Amino acid sequence: DADVTQTPRNRITKTGKRIMLECSQTKGHDRMYWYRQDPGLGLRLIYYSFDVKDINKGEISDGYSVSRQAQAKFSLSLESAIPNQTALYFCATSGGFPTYEQYFGPGTRLTVT
Amino acid sequence: AQTVTQSQPEMSVQEAETVTLSCTYDTSENNYYLFWYKQPPSRQMILVIRQEAYKQQNATENRFSVNFQKAAKSFSLKISDSQLGDTAMYFCAFLRAGGTSYGKLTFGQGTILTVHP
Numbered sequence: 001d002a003d004v005t006q007t008p009r010n011r012i013t014k015t016g017k018r019i020m021l022e023c024s025q026t027k028g029h030d031r032m033y034w035y036r037q038d039p040g041l042g043l044r045l046i047y048y049s050f051d052v053k054d055i056n057k058g059e060i061s062d063g064y065s066v067s068r069q070a071q072a073k074f075s076l077s078l079e080s081a082i083p084n085q086t087a088l089y090f091c092a093t094s095g096g097f098p099t100y101e102q103y104f105g106p107g108t109r110l111t112v113t
Numbered sequence: 114a115q116t117v118t119q120s121q122p123e124m125s126v127q128e129a130e131t132v133t134l135s136c137t138y139d140t141s142e143n144n145y146y147l148f149w150y151k152q153p154p155s156r157q158m159i160l161v162i163r164q165e166a167y168k169q170q171n172a173t174e175n176r177f178s179v180n181f182q183k184a185a186k187s188f189s190l191k192i193s194d195s196q197l198g199d200t201a202m203y204f205c206a207f208l209r210a211g212g213t214s215y216g217k218l219t220f221g222q223g224t225i226l227t228v229h230p
Binding site: 031033035040041042043044045048050058088090092094096097099100101102104106107109 | 117119122146148156157158160163204208210211213214215216217218219220221222223
């Protein structure tokens with residue numbers, strides 16, 4: 001089984017709709033992240049959580065919210081989707097010293113029409 | 114805040130040849146890690162190589178090696194004996210290590226590498 005799973009893998013939605021992207025991990029790490037990938041911009045951090053009670057805004061949090069339901073689950077919501085939120089979204093979890101390795105989910109391709 | 118810059122949007126190389134992807138970064142941190150990630154058409158993010166800033170020796174993983182120039186804040190990736198399966202987008206990434214806020218990655222814009230037969 002994959003270390004980090006994301007659902008859905010692909011989603012098309014209309015402007016103004018609410019949508020939730022879900023993420024689960026089996027690595028047992030406390031730290032989880034949501035990134036957004038756009039062509040020419042790389043991946044940018046939307047929100048991150050260092051434990052269940054700790055939620056932090058990243059570089060581009062406007063228009064997004066998150067929920068950390070458990071150590072293993074971290075969901076990203078678009079309250080009212082707009083076309084410029086069309087992107088590839090990645091969830092990730094990371095360990096600490098010595099590798100600081102980040103484990104990524106397979107990504108969710110979201111299209112807002 | 115950290116910034117990571119990849120100035121080569123696209124690169125191409127012939128199979129079996131060597132190619133170098135460039136990355137520069139800007140930070141005031143002393144304790145950090147640098148990474149190269151590969152993203153093939155499957156879009157999965159795959160760790161290629163990791164470099165600890167406190168290590169002077171350049172990291173190597175099979176055909177992949179880095180040239181880490183700490184003073185110049187440069188971190189290039191060399192791929193030797195290029196293979197068709199190396200065709201992918203490559204991202205350079207910075208991670209602040211230590212303390213309590215470790216783990217967040219700052220990515221460059223990415224370089225699309227195409228390996229031609």
